[in-house]
Amino acid sequence: MTTMIQGSQVRTLLLGSGPVASPSGAFAADTRTIFTVAGGEVMITALWGVVTTSITVANTVKLQTNPTAGDTADLVTATDIGTTDSTVGTVLGVLDQTDTPPDLNKGGKALSGVVVSTGNIEQVTTGTTPDGAVTWYCTWVPLTDGATLVAG
Secondary structure (H helix, E strand, O other): OOOOOOHHHHHHHHHOEEEEEEEOOOOOOEEEEEEEEEOOOEEEEEEEEEEEEOEOOOOEEEEEEEEOOOOOEEEEEEEEOOOOOEOOOOEEEEOOOOOOOOEEEEOOEOEOOEEEOOEEEEEEEEOOOOOOEEEEEEEEEEOOOOOEEEEO
């Protein structure tokens, strides 16, 4: 049987560019850039994380946009993903996108349909001694000609 279109081509048609991967590095109580948007607006077609180092202590994680012009806004609500351990390989997404903003959730759906302006997408981690690490993945389409999204 002849294959007319490859998996990567289907993904590009449905989700746009990417996925772009951005490792968080070891968690600390801080704010760090995971993706940078340049040249205008992009629409996130899928955003999710995969735990790469187990998260075993109470800490909250949220994602936010921090545009160069405009207000910082939460993409997902700060959620404790460590009190009940998040082990290596756990997929982090959102449970219910009708919440504003939705909660981060183990095994949830990818966050999608979010417009982000020039600036940063950030991971904000709180807690006394947060542990663990996540690699975040993002697919996107430019809404402004020339707009890009790259790992932070």
